[in-house]
Amino acid sequence: xxxxxxxxxxxxxxxxxxxxxxxxxxxxxxxxxxxxxxxxxxxxxxxxxxxxxxxxxxxxxxxxxxxxxxxxxxxxxxxxxxxxxxxxxxxxxxxxxxxxxxxxxxxxxxxxxxxxxxxxxxxxxxxxx
Amino acid sequence: xxxxxxxxxxxxxxxxxxxxxxxxxxxxxxxxxxxxxxxxxxxxxxxxxxxxxxxxxxxxxxxxxxxxxxxxxxxxxxxxxxxxxxxxxxxxxxxxxxxxxxxxxxxxxxxxxxxxxxxxxxxxxxxxxxxxxxxxxxxxxxxxxxxxxxxxxxxxxxxxxxxxxxxxxxxxxxxxxxxxxxxxxxxxxxxxxxxxxxxxxxxxxxxxxxxxxxxxxxxxxxxxxxxxxxxxxxxxxxxxxxxxxxxxxxxxxxxxxxxxxxxxxxxxxxxxxxxxxxxxxxxxxxxxxxxxxxxxxxxxxxxxxxxxxxxxxxxxxxxxxxxxxxxxxxxxxxxxxxxxxxxxxxxxxxxxxxxxxxxxxxxxxxx
Numbered sequence: 001x002x003x004x005x006x007x008x009x010x011x012x013x014x015x016x017x018x019x020x021x022x023x024x025x026x027x028x029x030x031x032x033x034x035x036x037x038x039x040x041x042x043x044x045x046x047x048x049x050x051x052x053x054x055x056x057x058x059x060x061x062x063x064x065x066x067x068x069x070x071x072x073x074x075x076x077x078x079x080x081x082x083x084x085x086x087x088x089x090x091x092x093x094x095x096x097x098x099x100x101x102x103x104x105x106x107x108x109x110x111x112x113x114x115x116x117x118x119x120x121x122x123x124x125x126x127x128x129x
Numbered sequence: 130x131x132x133x134x135x136x137x138x139x140x141x142x143x144x145x146x147x148x149x150x151x152x153x154x155x156x157x158x159x160x161x162x163x164x165x166x167x168x169x170x171x172x173x174x175x176x177x178x179x180x181x182x183x184x185x186x187x188x189x190x191x192x193x194x195x196x197x198x199x200x201x202x203x204x205x206x207x208x209x210x211x212x213x214x215x216x217x218x219x220x221x222x223x224x225x226x227x228x229x230x231x232x233x234x235x236x237x238x239x240x241x242x243x244x245x246x247x248x249x250x251x252x253x254x255x256x257x258x259x260x261x262x263x264x265x266x267x268x269x270x271x272x273x274x275x276x277x278x279x280x281x282x283x284x285x286x287x288x289x290x291x292x293x294x295x296x297x298x299x300x301x302x303x304x305x306x307x308x309x310x311x312x313x314x315x316x317x318x319x320x321x322x323x324x325x326x327x328x329x330x331x332x333x334x335x336x337x338x339x340x341x342x343x344x345x346x347x348x349x350x351x352x353x354x355x356x357x358x359x360x361x362x363x364x365x366x367x368x369x370x371x372x373x374x375x376x377x378x379x380x381x382x383x384x385x386x387x388x389x390x391x392x393x394x395x396x397x398x399x400x401x402x403x404x405x406x407x408x409x410x411x412x413x414x415x416x417x418x419x420x421x422x423x424x425x426x427x428x429x430x431x432x433x434x435x436x437x438x439x440x441x442x443x444x445x446x447x448x449x450x451x452x453x454x455x456x457x458x459x460x461x462x463x464x465x466x467x468x469x470x471x472x473x474x475x476x477x478x479x480x481x482x483x484x485x486x487x488x489x490x491x492x493x494x495x496x
Contacts (some may be wrong), residue, residue, distance in 0.1 A: 042158050043165035061188045062196050065158055070203035081157075086138045087164055088157040 017057055024068050028109050031102035039093035076101050132172045133164055147196030165425045219255040223248050223474040255289035257281050272323050306352050313345030364468035371475045378482035385489040401439045402485045408432055409474050422463050423472045428461045
């Protein structure tokens with residue numbers, strides 16, 4: 001539900017999403033995805049976003065991992081480690097604080113998109129988010 | 130699907146490490162990520178090492194360590210926004226407290242001192258240090274960061290110096306003097322030289338440097354400025370006036386004393402007065418020669434006895450108009466400038482002459 005909503009919103013911005021646009025929405029995308037999927041690891045997140053947006057949004061690893069680490073430190077995410085052969089895979093999932101932040105962020109972004117639509121004259125009048 | 134061997138996994142991990150991914154957590158994540166890419170996206174016929182070199186640039190713009198730096202920054206500056214908020218609040222508090230303090234001071238309302246001191250504290254202890262920390266985070270060059278931090282530290286010392294001065298704490302003058310000196314003659318030139326070559330910053334740098342030199346220079350000249358020449362001339366004129374009057378009194382005393390040639394008490398008192406007067410005269414000479422009061426105390430200490438015996442004599446004479454000589458002000462002569470010291474001494478000389486004159490007049494009246 002949120003997923004499609006966010007996608008619809010993002011489609012409005014620009015067909016070739018620049019890294020600045022993605023940078024500002026990365027936290028929201030990650031938090032919302034984790035809310036839908038429960039737990040995910042890094043590669044899975046990039047793959048999923050790419051698949052859902054048909055390649056229109058490609059999260060760069062250089063932005064994703066710093067964000068994941070800072071969200072974890074802030075207490076929004078918790079991690080589980082699983083060993084796959086010689087390597088460790090870290091699964092991320094939302095904490096209860098993260099759940100709350102995810103809703104806030106999605107609402108904020110949806111509202112922002114609505115305002116932007118109005119501001120950029122993509123829709124004739126300002127409606128409620 | 131390529132299944133990765135342990136050797137390949139070890140290779141990736143050590144490569145990540147050598148490229149500056151130092152935190153284990155992040156390295157585990159990246160290792161797994163790269164392994165996933167290789168397992169899912171690499172074609173069977175492509176060489177592992179060749180493919181690895183091809184996909185690695187996905188992770189960075191210039192070099193892989195960017196990802197580590199970015200992570201560190203996000204973690205380290207978790208409190209970045211809180212710090213910015215505190216910076217804004219303490220800045221606002223500084224402005225409000227200082228303006229209120231100044232207003233209170235002007236209208237002589239109670240609490241002016243407290244307001245100014247609180248304003249100074251929030252400025253030098255909260256605002257400026259936070260500004261340094263936030264400046265260090267800026268994406269400027271290392272030299273700029275260093276230079277600006279140096280300037281801000283000097284500003285902290287200068288503000289602390291002003292605060293110390295208001296509170297009458299020790300070392301206020303030193304704090305103020307040296308921070309202004311370093312600020313004006315070292316920081317501003319360094320600031321100018323390091324930034325002037327950058328064409329974007331050229332104009333701002335020039336303007337800022339002029340402003341800072343002007344303010345620093347004015348501040349500096351205020352320290353080095355002693356009291357005005359006019360004041361100095363006034364003090365000298367005052368000294369000459371007192372000295373001349375004392376001289377007239379002494380001459381008059383000599384004439385009066387001729388009547389008392391057989392009075393041993395009068396001769397004795399005259400002797401004491403003259404000795405004390407000569408010692409003081411010597412001190413005046415020393416001070417005016419060296420134009421400083423630095424070495425005056427060694428004379429004062431040797432005068433204790435003379436002053437004591439003079440005062441005992443004065444007390445024994447028991448005449449109302451006579452005043453004892455106080456040695457206490459002498460002990461602090463080294464703390465004042467030479468003009469003031471000479472004035473204090475010449476007033477004492479005058480007092481000695483007046484005492485003698487009163488005594489001799491008294492004798493004359495009794496006859």
